[in-house]
Each structure stands twice: as C-alpha cells, then as structure tokens.
Amino acid sequence: MPDYAAESIQSLLSNAAATLSTTSETAMLDAEVLLCHCLDKSRSFLRAWPEHRLSPQQIAQFQLLVERRSQGVPVAYLTGQREFWSRNFKVSPDVLIPRPDTELLIELSLSLLPTDRPCKIIDLGTGSGIIAITLAAERPLAQVIACDLSSAALEVARYNAQQINTDNIRFLHSNWFDNIQETGFDLVLSNPPYIADYDPHLHEGDLRFEPSSALISAENGLQDIRQLAQQARQHLKDHGQLLVEHGYNQQTGVQAIFNEFGYQQVNTFADLSGNPRVTSGIWKPV
Missing domain, CATH: 3.40.50.150 (Vaccinia Virus protein VP39)
Incomplete structure (x- = not known):
C-alpha cells in the first residue's frame, strides 16, 4: 500500500485507484465513493477541492477502506449504504x-x-x-x-x-x-x-x-x-x-x-x- 500521509485529495485518489485497478473494474469510482464516505462530502467536493488535505485520522480511515476494497470487500459494505430508487438504504453483510x-x-x-x-x-x-x-x-x-x-x-x-x-x-x-x-x-x-x-x-x-x-x-x-x-x-x-x-x-x-x-x-x-x-x-x- 502506498503512503497516504500528507497527500491531497487528487493524489490520494490517484494512488488508491492504482491500488484498486487490479481488483476492481471501477477503481476510480470506488476510490471516490470511499473518500466521500471518509469526508462525509459529495463527489462534487472532490472535484472542487482537489488540493484539499485530509486529517491524519481521515487518511488512516481511507487507507483501511482501500485495503479492504483491494481484498474484494464490496463498497456498499464498507460504506454501510447503497442508493436505491433515489433513497439511501443501510446495508450490511446480513443483506444483499x-x-x-x-x-x-x-x-x-x-x-x-x-x-x-x-x-x-x-x-x-x-x-x-x-x-x-x-x-x-x-x-x-x-x-x-x-x-x-x-x-x-x-x-x-x-x-x-x-x-x-x-x-x-x-x-x-x-x-x-x-x-x-x-x-x-x-x-x-x-x-x-x-x-x-x-x-x-x-x-x-x-x-x-x-x-x-x-x-x-x-x-x-x-x-x-x-x-x-x-x-x-x-x-x-x-x-x-x-x-x-x-x-x-x-x-x-x-x-x-x-x-x-x-x-x-x-x-x-x-x-x-x-x-x-x-x-x-x-x-x-x-
């Protein structure tokens, strides 16, 4: 895993997408969704503030999620939610x-x-x-x-x-x-x-x-x-x-x-x- 410390949103996403590219067909999308989850922000925030730097706690959380995603764990289980019919639903490994x-x-x-x-x-x-x-x-x-x-x-x-x-x-x-x-x-x-x-x-x-x-x-x-x-x-x-x-x-x-x-x-x-x-x-x- 790359070292995410003191990196901007842009570099974090780039490194995470590279890590996930061998295990996911949607590597960049996965990285963006996971980073949005860590920041509690929308994907538009990532595009508007590419140089924004995360706190050490946010970086550590993101790194853990990327690692688990690289092991195949579904994004929905990592974020605990998935959209359906324009509503957000909680999901867990107990449900599809x-x-x-x-x-x-x-x-x-x-x-x-x-x-x-x-x-x-x-x-x-x-x-x-x-x-x-x-x-x-x-x-x-x-x-x-x-x-x-x-x-x-x-x-x-x-x-x-x-x-x-x-x-x-x-x-x-x-x-x-x-x-x-x-x-x-x-x-x-x-x-x-x-x-x-x-x-x-x-x-x-x-x-x-x-x-x-x-x-x-x-x-x-x-x-x-x-x-x-x-x-x-x-x-x-x-x-x-x-x-x-x-x-x-x-x-x-x-x-x-x-x-x-x-x-x-x-x-x-x-x-x-x-x-x-x-x-x-x-x-x-x-």
Whole structure:
C-alpha cells in the first residue's frame, strides 16, 4: 500500500485507484465513493477541492477502506449504504446489496398499484427492505407487509423504514408464507434466492461476500420460486398479481412454474440490460 500521509485529495485518489485497478473494474469510482464516505462530502467536493488535505485520522480511515476494497470487500459494505430508487438504504453483510436490476420490480409494481385507494402488498424475503419500503413510500395508502427468515436482515429493514419515515409497513419473521395468516393481497412480490449452488458467479465479485442464504436455491435455482408460486395462491385476492425477480436464463423455467400452478397472463419483463428479469402472473381462483 502506498503512503497516504500528507497527500491531497487528487493524489490520494490517484494512488488508491492504482491500488484498486487490479481488483476492481471501477477503481476510480470506488476510490471516490470511499473518500466521500471518509469526508462525509459529495463527489462534487472532490472535484472542487482537489488540493484539499485530509486529517491524519481521515487518511488512516481511507487507507483501511482501500485495503479492504483491494481484498474484494464490496463498497456498499464498507460504506454501510447503497442508493436505491433515489433513497439511501443501510446495508450490511446480513443483506444483499441493492442492484439497479431490482428497480424493475418497483416500476412494474407501481404500474399495477392504485394511487387513490388502499391496497395490500407483501414482500417476501425483504432483506434490507428496499422493495417493501420503496413501495410503502410511493403508495402511502397501501398496507405493506415485509417478511424475512433472517432476524438480522429484519433489523436492517426496520432501521431503513424508520429512516425513510414509512409507517404503513409491518415486518414479520417468516420463511416465505409459513407464518403469514393474512389473505387478500393485491400484490405478492419477491426477489428470492435464484442462483444454483454450482454457478461460478458465486465465486466472483461482490457475491463472494453476500449472504449465501439470500443467493442460492436448489433445483437449478428454482426451488424457492416454486415454493413462492405454490403458496401465494392461498394469499392473493381474485385477480391479484405475483411478481418474482429471477436470473437472466430462467425465463422458461419460471414461466413453466407459474403455468403449472394455474397463473394466468404469465409474462416476463426485461431489465435495463435487456435480460429477462421479472415474471408476473395473475391469480384467478377456479
């Protein structure tokens, strides 16, 4: 590691980016985000004051963060936060790191949910709460339930709900619908584990540090989606909708599951990269 003592913002960033260039494809961006975290400033401050010098404490903190990032630790876990749908959410190694692909779930949900009357939503496997809390904030008349099997994840989600001032949301400890008695949901949605345990991506990048219980599912990554689709039928209202995020190569498998359990108008929607990412279905009881 280079010696950061008595260096300006410009030289600190240059040295840190060089250090991270062998382990990160976004070395300069990583360095800037970490330095902003140490300074509690925006990236515009870095550009406006390139000759600004840090205190010894700030330099030591930055050096430690750069070292940990060089070991592969995700930036979001180092800063303890990540933006999603223009809001900052607390994250920790107990939850998945929010990703832009998941904003497709929000877009689709908002297109289905009324703005002028109450509705009922449940987010299964809520993690940090980004989906449930965002929908609760965007649809204040909605009644939102968020559940997760991980108590540590629920603690993070509750903190985020408090910070974002969403009081129309409840958090429950449950493995999918196991502890859920309520029915009549307008919308059931989830970003469940959907990666197969043999997928090589699990040994690359940020996935190495994220909770495996939120990533890996049996049956080629489809076991949890199957369980969700099967159980949701008992909790959706007539013409309620199920929305599930899944892997880019799972469209056929997920649609087959939805069709097997009797969902109607099954459709798959692509993310910003053009990959099939979310499948929806309408429940019409026979």
